[in-house]
Amino acid sequence: MKAELITIGDEILIGQIINTNAVFLAKELNKIGIEIAQITSISDQKEHIIEALDASTKRAEVVILTGGLGPTKDDLTKHTLCEYFNDTLIENEEILGHIEEIFKKYVNTPINNQNRQQALLPSKASIFKNDHGTASGMWFEKKGQVIISLPGVPFEMKSLMNQSVIPQLQKHFTRPFILHKTIMTYGLGESAIAERIEVWENNLPQTIKLAYLPNLGRVRIRLSSVGSDEELLKNTIDSEIEKLLPLINDIFVGFEDLTSLEIQIKEGFVNQQKTLALAESCTGGEIASRLTQVAGASEYFKGCAVAYHTQSKTDLLGVSAALINKYSVVSKEVASAMAENARKKFNATVGLSTTGNAGPSKGDSDAEIGTVWIAIATQDKIVTEKFLFGIHRERVIGKSVNKALELLMNQTI
């Protein structure tokens, strides 16, 4: 059971936006047992759209197109699909009413001719109303295959997928189960891991596919499998993981869940009635930002002092200038004081701090570029750890944030 995605629009091809839609679509389709065989990003040109459709329908049962459904002249998807399916556009009264309603509610101007044309839709397609916009979703069937066209605006696409496309695909196709399980490791390169687990890997059942994903100091090991018996699938993967874990117990960090680390942290803190405060220096607010993306973060997250400038570590967090002078701003002692003072200042049960030198220049500390101290303060102790994250700013920040979230998971909940 294969699907392919085709994204239409120059914005991806010129690097103006990141293809985040693909991530969402892939995850949602995997959840209902549909694998993605290929993702194709093309320009909004009729010939190229048709060529991509021809190629995709040779490989996959389901093809999802995103983009090119707007009201402006650069939007060609609807007309191209009409030509592809030898179809004509007819006015859809329900959709026209919906468009008028949206304009009355949010825009407060009458609809213009271009908006009205959004209600002209292919006669052969099933139409999905877009609650958050004026471009409808379309579902075409041809020789047992399904071709779906959705708007490219992420929010509108997601809502149409959840409300209409996923339920419809579930009804239309008998689908297998797909299971991915990802193990996070820290501290060993992929080749060294592969060497260590070679015998295990060679004895994996044929039905399990193994992949290594190195990035930002971590190597993720992913086991994937597809099958019609969900229970068997789970048991097979779980029993292989049970054999694997003893081989990597010194580098094992945890499982990468469908549930992100940020959500797991929220749930852990809320369940244990703990609260969190942060004092970020080199990570610049990124940890706070990641944690507060999760709805309900206010149930446990008190706040964060981004003490970027050395002086602000004193003014805002009350870390003594003498301590900073004695040990330097990137030190175990300052990290500890930041974590403990954040905990007290925000009246939280847990305080976490980062202080480091992300580069490219050395700033207020003599510490080697890439040096980062992370401290976690709780009511009865302070745990600190020192890291060397290399010389590249973006990576030092990224690795520090990842590591801080991991420590928060492992040390406090």
Add this chain to the structure above:
Amino acid sequence: MKAELITIGDEILIGQIINTNAVFLAKELNKIGIEIAQITSISDQKEHIIEALDASTKRAEVVILTGGLGPTKDDLTKHTLCEYFNDTLIENEEILGHIEEIFKKYVNTPINNQNRQQALLPSKASIFKNDHGTASGMWFEKKGQVIISLPGVPFEMKSLMNQSVIPQLQKHFTRPFILHKTIMTYGLGESAIAERIEVWENNLPQTIKLAYLPNLGRVRIRLSSVGSDEELLKNTIDSEIEKLLPLINDIFVGFEDLTSLEIQIKEGFVNQQKTLALAESCTGGEIASRLTQVAGASEYFKGCAVAYHTQSKTDLLGVSAALINKYSVVSKEVASAMAENARKKFNATVGLSTTGNAGPSKGDSDAEIGTVWIAIATQDKIVTEKFLFGIHRERVIGKSVNKALELLMNQTI
């Protein structure tokens, strides 16, 4: 002059990672006059790689593959390219020495057999040494076309592109110039904009391609053109923009530059010897995080108080509890006090604050979900603005951050 990208590896197809490599590659290739015709993401399967190569080489002069070059068994790109070009692997002594050196320096263990195999490289390819890893870049030529294979790890890929691939492409091909100029607007939907600028759009020269990109409350209007005369290209686009601006002066926010807003803000503040402090509530540290991604942010950025919990607005920022009780935590008055107190607390010349209700539940304020106040305090005045950003958390946060950065640009530098 067309290029295509092929990314190899399941991690994109199952939605485990975002294809950020494509953004970097597209931008860098556009800068040297090479357009991307298609981006294809496929699994690491030999047949699919060969099929994608066949299709891409029919459309483009340059094909860049990323991924599948690691030392583990799931990495098939090198062997597949060997087969595709009817080539054999030979040991490259220089690369072997480089791999040994990397292991000595960073890993401190002798190299194993899998690492050694990374030095086995196709005899017909030009080899690019990877300073940050053990997977080399490869450059194949066939009938005037160029096929390049790079590792998928973003950092290694970027460094190989900058050091080897871009200079080599510049030498190898005569290339045209590509120019994109993007105008940001705020406050009007794309169809209303299109209607307003219809006459202008209809009279655009054939050489200019126009696109509308709506997202998070903004519509970006992009003009793109390709040609051999750089000066003419610039003048044509600039003169069209000169005609466009008077038509949209009420919704015009600025130009989206290759230079991001964050970098422009840093440069503006540093040039004017201003400094910045933030007090973030609903944006949760995201503004601070965005600004501190830029190297040298410490030259103007003092810090940020993420006062997420109402109590912390008092404890950390000294906003009086009486003021919060009187006006509520999401109010003009509290936003003003947060911005002004942040400015004073961090001893900065400019203070910016956000306070709002990102949803999904109402929290400590009665304000309607989606209500956000942004305030900017300078030595002589405080400017405040109220926004209604809808009911969806992710969008409320995203729109607030975008708007705050825009206000920072327009109000203070």
